[in-house]
């Protein structure tokens with residue numbers, strides 16, 4: 001299918017991924033085996049530390065937290081303005097997500113606000129790399145160290161992003177990535193936990209296979225555990241060979257995808273600089289690989305603008321409704337910055353198949369709608 005429709009985001013799949021999937025189908029070993037092992041090895045080389053693949057980014061976060069022993073009675077500090085997956089992963093352990101405010105320039109965790117919300121139950125701080133931007137991670141790690149907290153980075157949107165010239169996931173405590181259909185690379189659905197902590201790695205490996213001890217090692221040697229023990233709650237969260245086959249091909253293409261995403265971000269930034277009703281996020285296109293492109297709309301009705309853009313064939317999104325406004329997570333807390341920014345954010349199209357001319361057209365239409 002080829003048309004001129006502008007899409008907000010999309011998967012970018014070529015003949016290579018199709019062939020790789022067919023190859024797995026032909027081999028008739030669809031479950032977790034050599035392809036997953038190979039994908040993990042590629043990721044381990046990329047991050048220079050071990051990676052364990054699972055079936056979603058949400059599962060990666062859930063298992064990372066569980067592996068740290070987070071459970072009922074515990075609290076995890078996390079920004080409210082994130083995908084509900086961050087919150088669901090925390091509450092899946094039985095722990096309570098504690099919604100924190102954001103820094104309005106980057107929409108990442110406001111460390112000063114997080115500091116105010118620490119209690120004797122706090123175990124983990126979860127910075128979210130919103131729109132692939134990394135907040136003041138050094139400060140977050142310092143805060144964690146001072147208070148004996150673990151750090152689980154929600155890096156779902158930040159595959160390939162750098163922080164102070166260091167690749168996200170290659171340093172720090174634990175980073176969790178997502179490979180869902182529209183992320184910087186995809187394995188159809190998928191995710192990974194990346195860390196140096198050997199105990200966490202082993203627990204995640206076992207927990208993704210229903211808690212069956214050392215089943216990963218068996219499967220990677222072409223075997224299966226028949227006489228096994230289970231000593232923890234596990235889940236059916238492993239990645240399949242079909243998924244890994246897609247991921248392996250996407251990973252090969254990542255340098256091209258990354259370059260294109262950066263180029264599009266730069267074009268948006270130059271086209272939309274110095275416009276009164278638009279505020280851009282602080283994003284360094286030389287450091288990040290943008291998953292989404294979000295602007296803040298000042299003094300203009302967002303719904304009206306969205307409708308006008310939709311009428312000229314330009315889809316937009318809202319990433320996200322803050323979690324403290326969802327009935328399951330509403331504690332009545334007030335987060336002034338989050339509440340303001342949540343009303344302003346608007347996501348414009350971004351994916352590797354979008355052309356520079358599309359970005360120019362989108363920006364032109366946007367300006368026309370705003371009467372500029």
Ligand SMILES: Cc1ncc(COP(=O)(O)O)c(C=O)c1O
Nearest residue numbers: 056057058083085086156178180
């Ligand atoms: C910030 C954030 N966290 C977590 C996730 C969860 O990833 P997945 O969709 O692979 O479960 C996503 C994915 O959209 C995300 O954007």
